[in-house]
Amino acid sequence: MRDLSLHIIDIVQNSVRADASLVNLTIEISGEVLIIRIGDNGCGMTAETLQKVTDPFYTTRTTRKVGLGLPFFKQSAEQSGGELIIESEVGVGTVVTATLGLHHLDRPPMGDLSETVSLVMSGNPQVDIVFTCKDDKNEFTLVTTEVKEILGDLDISMPKVTRFLREMIEENLIELKLKIE
Template sequence: MNNLSFHITDITANSIRANASEIGLHIEEQDAQIIIRITDDGSGMDEETVARITNPFYTTRTTRKVGLGIPFLIQNAEQTGGAVSITSKPGKGTEVAASFHSDHIDCPPWGDLPGTVAMLITGNPDINVRFEYQAGKTTFSISTNEIKEILDGIPLSHPKVMLLVKEMIRENIRP
């Protein structure tokens, strides 16, 4: 995973597979630190599973025998002097929080954060994705439910909606 947006895509894909109806994506940039927190109300995991998901040779998926998303996230965060924490409860959901030191030479670039968030929102119309971004005095938030209300019946899957959401995010955040 060579950028932060890929990590967000991977973790939120886990939330979708866990049948989440709510996904929160909170990003905070302060000083030289990036904090990414992803929460969901999906099926959650027991303590044993949480302990095992940091192992690249453990996965709950049946289509392959390795699960590299969390181990790569941990590696990338720790390379910058940051860390990852994972908390989860069966039937309640999961929270993954990662911190990165953005001034470290090994900090991955953002990639296409606006495109990633727009695709997450428009590609999963049955999930309320809440995106919050904060950097200094800049704050921006948007959710699937808010967009649906504004669109008043226009489907999220319409290609122009995806472009609109992406541009709205791009204009309001700084990465």
């Protein structure tokens, strides 16, 4: 994966596939550490599955024999001096937390976070997504339930809405000095 935002799309897609109705996506800068946390209320995993999920040759799919999303994310975290922690419980959900050295030389770039979050929100209208980006001073949160409430019978997946969300997230992250390179 070229940048961290691509990992985010990938892991959120795992949540969608796990039939989650709610996904919490949190990006946090804590001192010298960048934390990316994606939590869902999907079907969760057994302890046995949980042990295997970072093995690139393990997948629950029947269409192919590799599952590379989580192993790639783990690699990106570990090469940045951090780690990937996965907590999961059947029937409760899964939380994937990656910690990365914020200024580590080998940390992949964040990529276009505004674009990523807007595409994830509009691309998965069946899921409620709570996006939070924060550091020790500022915090920005956007919740799709509020967006959908405002839109009423209009679809969150309409291109104009996606572009609006992208611009709104971008402007707020810049304003709050939360833009991560």
